[in-house]
Amino acid sequence: MQSWEELEQSCRGCTNCGLCQGRNNVVFGVGNRNADILFVGEGPGEQEDLQGEPFVGPAGKLLDDMLSIIDLDRTVCYIGNIVKCRPPRNRDPQDAEQEACIGYLRKQIELIQPKIIVCLGRIAATRLIRPDYRITREHGQWVEKDGIWMTATYHPSALLRDVTKRPDAFKDLLSIRQMMRKLNMNR
Numbered sequence: 001m002q003s004w005e006e007l008e009q010s011c012r013g014c015t016n017c018g019l020c021q022g023r024n025n026v027v028f029g030v031g032n033r034n035a036d037i038l039f040v041g042e043g044p045g046e047q048e049d050l051q052g053e054p055f056v057g058p059a060g061k062l063l064d065d066m067l068s069i070i071d072l073d074r075t076v077c078y079i080g081n082i083v084k085c086r087p088p089r090n091r092d093p094q095d096a097e098q099e100a101c102i103g104y105l106r107k108q109i110e111l112i113q114p115k116i117i118v119c120l121g122r123i124a125a126t127r128l129i130r131p132d133y134r135i136t137r138e139h140g141q142w143v144e145k146d147g148i149w150m151t152a153t154y155h156p157s158a159l160l161r162d163v164t165k166r167p168d169a170f171k172d173l174l175s176i177r178q179m180m181r182k183l184n185m186n187r
């Protein structure tokens, strides 16, 4: 298996898709590499591209608040994205771009070996749980895949745009905390 260092180095030099042309930084991922819980977003926005870290813009502030609701912070979980380079004007990453990049996330998952993966929004859920995943209908439900418990909730950007989704996201967070307890995760 590739080491973290090898993986990070190859990802930082990646030219697998056109997104590499517009990037300031590859946004590899942050957090605890031994985490029991992994959160996966869609792709870097403007601030993430400038700073090289996931979820540091307005959506990131909300993600931090969401983590604190379930007694987590960035030091105990790992946070990554489906694509590591910013799509222009924050458009959805295209299928070909996701295909070109997903291998990095899959290797991150192999190295971390999380017990839980939380997909943040539709793009992560359709890529990691099921291609026809419907976030509005299925958020908060759990599936076990390859020994990892997986769920999805609304993307923090969606919760910034539409506050009426927040009570549902809150329930999803409580369900994540319940699953963490069930799996004997202390945090």
Ligand code: URA
Binding pocket: 027, 041, 042, 043, 044, 045, 048, 053, 054, 055, 056, 059, 060, 081, 157
């Ligand atoms: N939105 C995402 O999906 N990921 C980030 O890293 C930032 C915003």
